[in-house]
Amino acid sequence: MAEIDKNFMSTYQKVATHDGESEPIQIWAKDSSSYGGVGTDKLGIWGSVVAVDFDICVADGACIDACPVDVFEWIDTPKHPASDTKAIMSREPDCIVCRACEEVCPVDAILITDPGDIGSGAEPASSEQAEETEVPTEALMEAPVAIVSDDTSLFFHKPNKWLTRTKDVLNKEELPSTGIEKAKDMFKELRKQTLDSLPRGKDYLALVDNEKCIGCTQCVYFCNFASIDMISWDLMARTSQFESKKALILEDTCTGCTLCAFACPVEAITMEAKI
Amino acid sequence: MSEDSATEMITEYQDEQIVLDTVNKLEHREDHSVLEADMVKGEPLYPHELTRDAVLSMYIMALFFYLSAFVPPPLHGAADPTAGTAFPPPLPDWYLLWAFGCLKVAWDIEFTIFGYHFFLMTAKVWGTLVQGMIVGLVVAVPFIDRAIGFLIDPQYGDVVNRGHERRPIEDPVRAAIGVYGIAMVIMLSIYSINANVAIYYPEINTKVLSQVTLWGPLGCAFITYLFLDRRRSEGAKPLTDEERFALYTDGIADRRMQRIYEFKLNRCYQCGLCDDICPVRDMEGEHELNIIFNTFQNEHDGVAMWSCITCGMCTAVCPQNIEYVDYVLEQRALTTSGAMS
Amino acid sequence: MSRTKPYSRTIPHPLFERLIVEDAMKEEKEPWKPERPHEYGYFPGCVDFMDVEVKFTHLNKGDADHASIAAASIKLLNYAGIDPLILDMNVFKCSGHDQLWQGQLEVFDTLKEHNMRRLKESGIKIVTCSCAECYRTFAVDYDLPNTLGIKVEHITQTLQGRGLKFKAPEDVTVAYHDPCRLGRMMGEYEAPRDLIQLVDGAEMVELENNKERALCCGVSSMMYCNDATKAVRRKRLDQGTDAGIDIMLGGCPKCYMHMQCMLNEERMNPEEGHHHDYEMMDLMQFLVACLEEKS
Numbered sequence: 016m017a018e019i020d021k022n023f024m025s026t027y028q029k030v031a032t033h034d035g036e037s038e039p040i041q042i043w044a045k046d047s048s049s050y051g052g053v054g055t056d057k058l059g060i061w062g063s064v065v066a067v068d069f070d071i072c073v074a075d076g077a078c079i080d081a082c083p084v085d086v087f088e089w090i091d092t093p094k095h096p097a098s099d100t101k102a103i104m105s106r107e108p109d110c111i112v113c114r115a116c117e118e119v120c121p122v123d124a125i126l127i128t129d130p131g132d133i134g135s136g137a138e139p140a141s142s143e144q145a146e147e148t149e150v151p152t153e154a155l156m157e158a159p160v161a162i163v164s165d166d167t168s169l170f171f172h173k174p175n176k177w178l179t180r181t182k183d184v185l186n187k188e189e190l191p192s193t194g195i196e197k198a199k200d201m202f203k204e205l206r207k208q209t210l211d212s213l214p215r216g217k218d219y220l221a222l223v224d225n226e227k228c229i230g231c232t233q234c235v236y237f238c239n240f241a242s243i244d245m246i247s248w249d250l251m252a253r254t255s256q257f258e259s260k261k262a263l264i265l266e267d268t269c270t271g272c273t274l275c276a277f278a279c280p281v282e283a284i285t286m287e288a289k290i
Numbered sequence: 291m292s293e294d295s296a297t298e299m300i301t302e303y304q305d306e307q308i309v310l311d312t313v314n315k316l317e318h319r320e321d322h323s324v325l326e327a328d329m330v331k332g333e334p335l336y337p338h339e340l341t342r343d344a345v346l347s348m349y350i351m352a353l354f355f356y357l358s359a360f361v362p363p364p365l366h367g368a369a370d371p372t373a374g375t376a377f378p379p380p381l382p383d384w385y386l387l388w389a390f391g392c393l394k395v396a397w398d399i400e401f402t403i404f405g406y407h408f409f410l411m412t413a414k415v416w417g418t419l420v421q422g423m424i425v426g427l428v429v430a431v432p433f434i435d436r437a438i439g440f441l442i443d444p445q446y447g448d449v450v451n452r453g454h455e456r457r458p459i460e461d462p463v464r465a466a467i468g469v470y471g472i473a474m475v476i477m478l479s480i481y482s483i484n485a486n487v488a489i490y491y492p493e494i495n496t497k498v499l500s501q502v503t504l505w506g507p508l509g510c511a512f513i514t515y516l517f518l519d520r521r522r523s524e525g526a527k528p529l530t531d532e533e534r535f536a537l538y539t540d541g542i543a544d545r546r547m548q549r550i551y552e553f554k555l556n557r558c559y560q561c562g563l564c565d566d567i568c569p570v571r572d573m574e575g576e577h578e579l580n581i582i583f584n585t586f587q588n589e590h591d592g593v594a595m596w597s598c599i600t601c602g603m604c605t606a607v608c609p610q611n612i613e614y615v616d617y618v619l620e621q622r623a624l625t626t627s628g629a630m631s
Numbered sequence: 632m633s634r635t636k637p638y639s640r641t642i643p644h645p646l647f648e649r650l651i652v653e654d655a656m657k658e659e660k661e662p663w664k665p666e667r668p669h670e671y672g673y674f675p676g677c678v679d680f681m682d683v684e685v686k687f688t689h690l691n692k693g694d695a696d697h698a699s700i701a702a703a704s705i706k707l708l709n710y711a712g713i714d715p716l717i718l719d720m721n722v723f724k725c726s727g728h729d730q731l732w733q734g735q736l737e738v739f740d741t742l743k744e745h746n747m748r749r750l751k752e753s754g755i756k757i758v759t760c761s762c763a764e765c766y767r768t769f770a771v772d773y774d775l776p777n778t779l780g781i782k783v784e785h786i787t788q789t790l791q792g793r794g795l796k797f798k799a800p801e802d803v804t805v806a807y808h809d810p811c812r813l814g815r816m817m818g819e820y821e822a823p824r825d826l827i828q829l830v831d832g833a834e835m836v837e838l839e840n841n842k843e844r845a846l847c848c849g850v851s852s853m854m855y856c857n858d859a860t861k862a863v864r865r866k867r868l869d870q871g872t873d874a875g876i877d878i879m880l881g882g883c884p885k886c887y888m889h890m891q892c893m894l895n896e897e898r899m900n901p902e903e904g905h906h907h908d909y910e911m912m913d914l915m916q917f918l919v920a921c922l923e924e925k926s
Contacts, residue, residue, distance in 0.1 A: 175910045175912070177803075177878060177910060177912060177916070177917065177920045178696065178699075178910070178912060178916060178920070180800065180920040181699055181703060181912075181916045181917075181919045181920040182696065182699060184706070184919050184920065184922055185699055185702045185703060185706060185919060188706070190702050190705050190706060191705065191717045191719075192717075192719065193675040193678075193679055193698070193701045193702075193705075193717060193719060193720055194675075194679060194719045194720030194721040194722075195679035195682065195698055195720075197654075197679075197720060197721055198650065198679045198680045198682070198720070201650050201653060201654065202646070202650060202680075205646055205649055205650060205653065206646070209646070229856040229857060230857075230858065230861075231856075231892075231896065232896070232899070232900065260858070280646065281646075281856070282646065567844075569846060569847055569849075569863045569866075570859055570860070570863065572863075598851075599847050599849060599850065599851045599860060599863070600732060600811070600851045600852070601811040601815070601846075601847030601851065602811050602815040602816055603811075603815070603844070603847070605815065606815050606843045606844065615816075618732075619731070619732065619734075621734075622732065622733060622734030623731075623734045623735075623736045624734075
């Protein structure tokens with residue numbers, strides 16, 4: 016039992032569910048006898064998209080720190096030989112498939128499966144799983160916005176009352192659509208393509224292309240390891256108060272989670288193999 | 291992740307060496323290199339142009355030596371002014387005939403004040419006055435233009451001389467004056483050789499010729515004014531640059547199809563207004579980026595072309611209405627299609 | 632590792648541009664017929680696409696909403712008694728302005744061919760755009776008046792002189808920021824100003840550089856948002872502070888987007904000390920906010 020079974024979805028069975036924050040968490044086990052429930056030493060694998068083998072988990076807590084969207088939280092599992100607490104993926108639909116937790120887990124107990132791949136497995140997709148595939152794709156769009164909005168200390172914002180008024184007026188009546196739905200779907204697809212095309216993992220390192228970087232600091236807000244810094248470059252300009260900002264990845268702490276590449280609006284961040 | 295530890299880490303890694311390493315790494319990435327198509331430089335003066343000029347001038351010198359050795363010039367005896375009246379009389383070169391005509395013309399405008407006779411239009415008065423006026427006008431042109439530019443656009447006239455050029459159809463009065471001048475030059479030239487004319491056409495005597503010289507140009511100017519004014523009221527517009535470009539190059543099949551922008555650029559007299567107003571140049575610094583000048587030199591390295599924000603301010607201030615953004619549009623299309631293949 | 636892209640370029644561009652290229656390359660050949668004939672057609676442009684892109688980034692921590700420009704334009708057209716045919720982005724595609732100016736002629740030609748065919752099928756007489764870039768592209772690059780006989784108008788020109796009345800809910804000082812495409816390239820300076828003058832309670836001031844000398848918002852065709860162009864934008868925003876305005880109004884959604892981005896970035900990083908205490912809005916949004924309540 017060195018690491019989580021990569022094919023658990025086909026070899027394991029669904030034995031039970033546990034309450035998550037919004038949706039129930041699927042619990043998998045080899046067979047119904049190898050799952051004993053919370054409080055015993057037989058816990059099986061919890062979660063589908065974010066799957067954690069609770070029999071391996073040593074409650075190191077790295078995944079809780081690493082997760083950019085706070086999927087994990089602690090759950091008490093008394094009497095388990097590996098540890099007394101486990102990291103439960105109670106906000107599993109929020110997962111943005113950055114695989115940061117996979118990388119930081121010291122015992123390799125976590126396996127992230129792309130929500131799109133679950134249905135295509137050996138097991139026929141049940142209605143419940145189809146629902147699961149829907150929600151995380153939505154989360155791909157919405158979740159990062161949710162993180163930054165928690166971070167209010169850095170941002171002083173006065174709501175634009177004029178724009179609010181505009182929206183109020185516009186909401187009162189039904190205006191014909193201008194085709195925004197199409198854009199949303201396409202954008203999700205494109206983000207997914209971008210992520211899929213990037214290699215990730217400990218052997219890779221994010222690299223910022225200074226020519227492309229527009230200094231928007233988006234990646235800094237996204238990076239969960241504080242491994243991106245905005246470096247100021249002197250700019251020979253007539254307007255002397257202006258200086259150039261570019262992102263710089265600090266190699267030692269970068270985990271290769273591709274989260275910054277995901278966040279970058281101009282695709283200035285690519286993943287390069289470590290030398 | 292506590293804030294303190296993050297700050298510590300950032301401070302630790304702000305080490306200069308790491309920054310330099312990263313920059314180095316970035317600079318050596320293949321897919322961010324400057325496109326080769328943008329690296330075309332102009333021809334250097336030394337040695338290319340100097341060598342070419344030297345060879346050409348030596349060739350011409352050789353031709354002179356050859357001609358003087360084998361084809362001796364047909365020299366006659368020296369001219370003798372006392373030998374008698376030459377007929378036809380000696381004349382200046384053709385391009386100075388009009389000035390000669392000015393001196394010869396005499397319309398005998400004569401009036402009397404208190405018993406004294408005044409000849410207004412003697413050859414001496416006419417010739418001196420008219421030639422002086424013409425030279426004076428040429429000298430005064432810039433000042434006239436500036437003064438009028440100020441009157442037209444008081445907001446910017448003192449800063450920028452916005453003397454946009456005028457097509458004849460936009461300004462019939464000025465066009466008529468111009469036509470008057472040209473017709474006058476032609477008529478004065480003919481008048482100056484009246485003796486020669488009289489040999490071949492005896493019916494055109496000096497008196498008729500002088501009257502035609504006086505009234506002919508005025509008539510031309512009047513007809514021009516009427517014609518242009520009528521065309522203007524019909525809604526005729528001056529030819530656009532594209533139309534004129536087509537007109538000039540029409541029928542020259544072998545000629546390389548120049549880009550319109552280059553054609554327009556030939557009218558640039560490098561006043562530098564575009565460069566002064568360019569907002570990008572303003573930010574990038576004086577010597578760093580001189581977008582339009584670099585383009586003019588065909589020495590842009592890709593930076594100028596892609597960092598232009600195509601705001602069109604250069605065209606707005608250009609006295610010649612050269613559209614730099616058109617050039618950017620064309621050049622970007624060329625580069626991108628070249629890079630794609 | 633090399634990623635395959637439909638075009639090759641090293642110029643920074645947002646994902647939004649990839650969306651448009653992707654959309655452009657999808658072939659749609661089926662004929663389309665509007666339900667009933669219209670005289671006016673309203674082309675919203677890619678504001679919806681922009682929204683998706685910008686909503687994702689933290690720079691939209693404010694409340695930038697580009698789709699509301701399109702909605703506001705439709706609302707105002709209805710208010711002015713015009714019933715436009717919405718040239719829906721499900722049927723139409725982006726006008727291709729950005730692709731043209733980025734040098735991607737192939738993509739532009741695809742978009743142009745598609746949109747020309749759709750415009751022909753729509754049977755409209757006048758197309759009106761709320762975006763200055765679409766306006767220029769339709770009028771100059773598509774040359775619609777000469778090719779299809781369709782008149783192209785910017786929405787300010789359509790709304791001008793229709794006896795509209797607006798009332799600002801409170802006194803406000805505004806300034807109009809001339810977009811390059813509408814101003815210098817198409818020579819329309821007065822129509823937006825006339826519209827602003829119609830708003831009761833809004834005082835219009837001119838920025839230091841206006842009309843023909845208006846400063847650019849700094850980014851064209853979504854390329855090269857770099858420090859120099861940011862400096863251009865900051866210079867423009869500073870002029871707004873100098874003029875003491877409450878709202879800066881733009882005639883082009885792109886200007887709105889770039890200015891809003893800058894304002895939000897400044898509010899995001901207050902320690903840098905750049906602050907402009909006013910809002911950027913599109914003219915259409917402002918006019919809708921100033922619509923009088925129907926009793």
